Amino acid sequence: MKKRVKVVAAVIENEKNEILCALRSTSMLIPNKWEFPGGKVEEGESLQEALEREICEELHCEIKAYEIMNEHVHEYDTFIIHLICLRAELISGTPVATEHDQLIWLPRKNLSSLVWAPADIPAVEDLMKENQVWK
Numbered sequence: 001m002k003k004r005v006k007v008v009a010a011v012i013e014n015e016k017n018e019i020l021c022a023l024r025s026t027s028m029l030i031p032n033k034w035e036f037p038g039g040k041v042e043e044g045e046s047l048q049e050a051l052e053r054e055i056c057e058e059l060h061c062e063i064k065a066y067e068i069m070n071e072h073v074h075e076y077d078t079f080i081i082h083l084i085c086l087r088a089e090l091i092s093g094t095p096v097a098t099e100h101d102q103l104i105w106l107p108r109k110n111l112s113s114l115v116w117a118p119a120d121i122p123a124v125e126d127l128m129k130e131n132q133v134w135k
């Protein structure tokens with residue numbers, strides 16, 4: 001049976017309405033694909049606590065995590081991911097790529113120019129739809 005992981009990911013939006021996108025490195029699982037930074041939820045943690053911890057560990061900055069913007073189950077060849085994307089805001093510091101190969105801020109309308117991890121595509125599509133409604 002495939003392993004099932006519960007992962008939280010941060011949709012961090014800045015004051016210019018750009019979203020932080022992170023490139024998984026060649027040494028990570030699902031290499032060279034873009035994702036929303038985050039990681040696995042540990043036992044006893046709320047989604048928000050898990051995400052704030054992961055971002056602090058990975059990007060060396062502080063965020064405040066808010067509500068779920070997209071939730072999706074995706075089956076990879078070797079595992080099943082329950083990916084939960086939360087809206088988030090940068091509270092202090094500047095994100096630094098310590099595990100990722102690259103970090104970029106992109107306006108919603110340009111998100112489709114990146115090659116995303118397959119599990120992220122529904123969240124990316126939802127974000128781009130918000131662009132059509134509000135911008």
Ligand SMILES: Nc1nc2c([nH]c(=O)n2[C@H]2C[C@H](O)[C@@H](COP(=O)(O)OP(=O)(O)OP(=O)(O)O)O2)c(=O)[nH]1
Pocket residue numbers: 005007008009029030034035036037038039040041081083117118119120
């Ligand atoms: N963080 C994150 N992971 C994603 C996304 N999309 C996606 O398929 N994944 C996959 C890649 C990884 O296999 C898994 C998350 O694992 P991870 O390695 O980033 O999490 P972690 O830091 O808690 O892992 P670990 O090193 O403690 O084992 O989910 C996404 O948008 N964000």
